[in-house]
Each structure stands twice: as structure tokens, then as C-alpha cells.
Amino acid sequence: MSNNSMQVTLQSSGRSIQLKNPIVPASGTFGDGSIVNSLYDVNQLGALLTKSITLHSRQGNPSPRIYETPGGILNSVGLENKGVKWFLEEVMPFVLSLHTSKWISIAGFTVDEFVELTRAINPYEVDAIEVNVSCPNIHKNGIQFCQNKDVLQDTLHRVRKVTDHFLIAKIALETNSLSEILEVIQQEGFDAVCIGNTIRGIAIDPISRKPFFHQIFAGLSGPAIKPIALRVVWEAFSSHPTLPIIGCGGIQCASDVIEFICAGASAVEVGTMNLVDPFILPNIIQDIDTYCTNHEVTLSSIIGSSHRSL
Numbered sequence: 001m002s003n004n005s006m007q008v009t010l011q012s013s014g015r016s017i018q019l020k021n022p023i024v025p026a027s028g029t030f031g032d033g034s035i036v037n038s039l040y041d042v043n044q045l046g047a048l049l050t051k052s053i054t055l056h057s058r059q060g061n062p063s064p065r066i067y068e069t070p071g072g073i074l075n076s077v078g079l080e081n082k083g084v085k086w087f088l089e090e091v092m093p094f095v096l097s098l099h100t101s102k103w104i105s106i107a108g109f110t111v112d113e114f115v116e117l118t119r120a121i122n123p124y125e126v127d128a129i130e131v132n133v134s135c136p137n138i139h140k141n142g143i144q145f146c147q148n149k150d151v152l153q154d155t156l157h158r159v160r161k162v163t164d165h166f167l168i169a170k171i172a173l174e175t176n177s178l179s180e181i182l183e184v185i186q187q188e189g190f191d192a193v194c195i196g197n198t199i200r201g202i203a204i205d206p207i208s209r210k211p212f213f214h215q216i217f218a219g220l221s222g223p224a225i226k227p228i229a230l231r232v233v234w235e236a237f238s239s240h241p242t243l244p245i246i247g248c249g250g251i252q253c254a255s256d257v258i259e260f261i262c263a264g265a266s267a268v269e270v271g272t273m274n275l276v277d278p279f280i281l282p283n284i285i286q287d288i289d290t291y292c293t294n295h296e297v298t299l300s301s302i303i304g305s306s307h308r309s310l
């Protein structure tokens with residue numbers, strides 16, 4: 001098998017992106033990629049995805065910010081970043097110098113903020129914008145944008161209007177209306193969905209008997225959430241087989257990636273495990289190549305294949 005066996009295409013009705021392999025770092029767990037680039041050439045990744053950028057600079061949440069759980073972590077980073085102006089000046093030149101697919105993640109706290117961020121990124125030659133609609137909407141009591149159909153529709157509609165870039169909606173794993181959300185994503189001309197973000201959890205300090213985090217809730221990620229993320233990818237592929245899916249949640253090795261692809265994902269994002277092993281992504285890519293050779297398959301031929309075996 002040649003390297004082409006790992007190529008995948010994210011193909012919507014209007015746009016497409018070809019990736020040399022399906023492995024992408026999940027937003028917020030890889031910085032802007034420049035530090036990792038001093039350890040290995042990040043151009044070998046399927047795409048580089050940057051940490052979510054907000055309109056204004058944010059200090060993030062007070063510490064503590066990380067709590068280890070069996071098989072995962074809870075994080076309460078709170079989207080710390082220096083804002084889009086800084087990003088465009090300091091990070092964008094590095095991103096544009098890469099020769100792999102270049103993806104930028106944006107996070108707004110109002111619909112207008114999402115639109116402004118998209119306008120700011122639009123002039124640059126990046127390959128995709130990942131719109132993190134799993135952040136809290138300050139105009140709707142902090143409910144995530146993707147949890148209210150009307151707000152989600154308004155957000156995606158207005159973002160789509162100001163750019164022709166390939167757009168990915170990153171949604172929460174916790175939802176009672178997945179099919180409705182995916183319907184909106186497709187109707188509003190988004191090109192792919194990323195499934196998904198962390199799952200809300202809590203930790204309590206048994207000595208003080210108070211919540212461990214100032215914000216009480218924090219986001220659970222890592223291997224502990226993989227079966228849930230895989231289930232949501234499965235359901236999304238069942239109901240919306242023509243919407244490209246990027247699976248994310250708990251991936252730690254090549255066989256996890258194969259599971260996500262067989263469930264219906266065309267690509268995957270790996271998050272928490274980058275914090276455990278900075279070389280995890282190139283190792284996974286190597287192991288997937290070996291898998292394709294040993295099993296004489298191309299990845300694109302097995303997307304959603306577990307559904308066909310029923």
C-alpha cells in the first residue's frame with residue numbers, strides 16, 4: 001500500500017478538502033503548533049488546527065484548571081488566549097508558512113462575535129474555519145450555541161454569509177437533538193461537523209467539601225469519553241451520511257482512529273493524549289499506514305463500513 005491509502009477527502013455539496021491522512025490535533029491541546037514543530041515536522045499531520053481564538057484577549061479561568069480522572073482529565077481553561085488581533089499578527093504567519101491543511105478555530109460568546117471573527121479570518125488563505133459552537137452564549141444564560149436550534153441556525157447562517165471558506169461546526173457530545181442540529185448544519189451550508197467537544201463534569205475536594213473548580217463545571221476529555229464520542233459519530237453518520245464527520249473524543253492509538261472511521265468519521269482530532277505524549281500524532285500516523293498495508297485497505301474505502309456490515 002502506498003501513502004495514498006491514508007488520503008481522505010472531506011466533501012460537502014459545495015466544497016472539499018483533501019487530507020494526506022486523517023490525523024488532526026484537537027483545538028486547544030496543541031497550541032498553534034509552533035512548539036511541537038521544533039520536536040517534529042507538523043506538516044506530516046493531515047491538518048494543523050489552532051487553539052480557539054476569541055475576539056478579545058481572555059485570561060481564562062482561575063486555577064486550578066486541570067483535574068485528573070481515571071482515563072481522562074477535567075479542564076477549566078476557559079478559552080485563555082490573546083485575541084484575534086494578536087493571533088493574526090503573531091500566529092497567522094506561522095500557520096500560512098505550513099504546507100499541510102491549515103484550520104483555524106474560532107469561539108464567540110455572542111452571534112456578532114462569531115461573525116466578526118469570521119470576517120477577520122476570511123481574507124487569509126486557510127483551508128477551513130472550525131466554528132466552536134459548543135461555547136456558552138452570554139445572551140442566553142450561558143447555554144451553548146449548539147443547544148438551541150434557533151440560535152444555532154442564526155449563528156451558522158450569519159457566519160456562512162461572510163465567508164466562502166470551508167466551514168466546520170464543532171458541537172457538544174451532550175445533546176438530545178443531534179439529528180436536528182445536523183439538519184441545521186447542512187441547511188446553512190456548513191461543510192462538515194466535528195463531533196465533539198468535552199463533556200461537562202464536576203470534581204469535589206473531600207477535605208474542603210467544596211467544588212474543585214471555581215466554575216464548578218469543567219470539561220471531561222480523554223479515553224474515558226471515547227465510547228460516547230464514537231456513539232454520537234455513529235448516530236450522525238446513520239442520520240446524515242452525506243455530511244462529512246470529524247470524530248473527536250478519547251482517541252489514543254491507531255485502532256481508535258480505525259473505529260471512528262468505521263463508525264462514519266472521515267477524519268479525527270486527537271486532544272488530551274497530546275498532553276501525555278507529544279509524539280502521539282506521528283506515531284498514530286505511522287501505525288495507520290501499517291494497518292492499511294497489513295489489511296490491504298484504503299481509509300476512504302472503510303468510512304462508515306461498520307454500518308454496512310449489519
Ligand SMILES: Cc1cc2nc3c(=O)[nH]c(=O)nc-3n(C[C@H](O)[C@H](O)[C@H](O)COP(=O)(O)O)c2cc1C
Pocket residue numbers: 026027028029051052075077079105132170196197198220221222223225248249250251269270271272273
Ligand atoms: C486543555 C484543553 C483545552 C481545550 N481547548 C479547546 C479550545 O480552545 N477549543 C475547542 O474547540 N476545544 C478545546 N478543547 C476540547 C478538545 O479540542 C477536544 O474536543 C476534547 O478534549 C475531546 O477530545 P480528547 O478526548 O481527544 O481530548 C480543549 C480540551 C482540553 C483538554
